[in-house]
Amino acid sequence: MDDDAPVLPRIRPEIASLPVYRQGRQAAADAFKLSSNENPFEPLPGVLTAVHEAAELNRYPDAMATRLRERLAARYGVAVEAVHVGAGSVSLIAQLILAAAGPGDEVVYAWRSFEAYPTLVAVSGATAIEVPLTDDARHDLPAMVAAVTERTRVILVCSPNNPTGPVVTHDEFAAFLDAVPRDVMVILDEAYAEFVTAPDAVDGMRVLGLLGRPNVVALRTFSKAFGLAALRIGYAIGHPRVLDAARATMIPLSVTAQAQAAALASLDAEGALLERVAAIAERRDRLAAGLREAGWRIPDAQGNFVWLPAGTHTEAFAEAFAEEGIIVRAFAGDGLRVSVGEEESVEKVLRVAASVVRTLPEGHPGRTLAWEL
Numbered sequence: 001m002d003d004d005a006p007v008l009p010r011i012r013p014e015i016a017s018l019p020v021y022r023q024g025r026q027a028a029a030d031a032f033k034l035s036s037n038e039n040p041f042e043p044l045p046g047v048l049t050a051v052h053e054a055a056e057l058n059r060y061p062d063a064m065a066t067r068l069r070e071r072l073a074a075r076y077g078v079a080v081e082a083v084h085v086g087a088g089s090v091s092l093i094a095q096l097i098l099a100a101a102g103p104g105d106e107v108v109y110a111w112r113s114f115e116a117y118p119t120l121v122a123v124s125g126a127t128a129i130e131v132p133l134t135d136d137a138r139h140d141l142p143a144m145v146a147a148v149t150e151r152t153r154v155i156l157v158c159s160p161n162n163p164t165g166p167v168v169t170h171d172e173f174a175a176f177l178d179a180v181p182r183d184v185m186v187i188l189d190e191a192y193a194e195f196v197t198a199p200d201a202v203d204g205m206r207v208l209g210l211l212g213r214p215n216v217v218a219l220r221t222f223s224k225a226f227g228l229a230a231l232r233i234g235y236a237i238g239h240p241r242v243l244d245a246a247r248a249t250m251i252p253l254s255v256t257a258q259a260q261a262a263a264l265a266s267l268d269a270e271g272a273l274l275e276r277v278a279a280i281a282e283r284r285d286r287l288a289a290g291l292r293e294a295g296w297r298i299p300d301a302q303g304n305f306v307w308l309p310a311g312t313h314t315e316a317f318a319e320a321f322a323e324e325g326i327i328v329r330a331f332a333g334d335g336l337r338v339s340v341g342e343e344e345s346v347e348k349v350l351r352v353a354a355s356v357v358r359t360l361p362e363g364h365p366g367r368t369l370a371w372e373l
């Protein structure tokens, strides 16, 4: 044994084996950072003012986020107890999983999907059951139903799916709920709901109103469409008793007064913010159309990002983008996710994407034949 090696405290093996967190690479000052699905617009002046005015830094925030919950409850026509606010919707996913699943239990989700899911499940001690996406990068809901066992406690459904882009439709989701045991929690992660333009997409708020299923919790965030990623604030709508269980697992006072104030000010300015969202969605559609024209076969893009299924070429292509000053998110061996950013980035992304797609071999799933005819 090495005498110099310090004795370290024992760590749970499932935690010790988790990869150490590394943030997407920091962009050079003049690069376009399109790796984290952030909103390219700066905060509205009114939102900044609200954050400033909330700055009683020596005081704890309202632990129950009362004003914001009242506001969201009125907006969605639900009881205040049916709204729960967390420090980003990632923390809400963590709370809900911790509340429902532990060692010996199973949590089902599609894969590839949001990169936080595997870690959040591992931390709970439960076992992750990953169900592959379909060939067109959509959730395979029948296969997810088939993966349910008597150990299943939670199913995560991400619509639009990060990082691939397609939505689950309302009808698919309704049929899925009919097939899932009523005592299994279904988390509908709608981090990109505001960007969706597909008319048949699932809408958690409509599902809760229409189907009234106490096992469904819908999650939304102020990070993406409303551009408050730095402040960490998101919300859950669901059955009050389910949300009480989540509240019991939450780290107290983790939602700051500044975040609550900014969220309220954003709801006040919702019209202006949704105009920006519409501009981003239009930019996304132009980007997707341009990529297809260039010969990429890409899935339906309903969030604020596009997915390039580059397979084994992923890391080389990410490097090609970086050389042109575009930072994208590479999922090694699988594909690249490119966020819809500043208007000036669109043409640049298209230029690089059009040049790299030509290096994909014939028969590669990421390419169509159009451009070689």
Ligand SMILES: *Cc1c(COP(=O)(O)O)cnc(C)c1O
Residues within 6 Å of the ligand: 037, 087, 088, 089, 090, 091, 114, 158, 162, 189, 191, 220, 221, 222, 223, 224, 229, 232, 233, 234
């Ligand atoms: C960004 C994102 C979230 C949440 O982000 P927060 O900043 O924690 O609110 C949740 N789910 C998915 C799929 C996301 O992409």
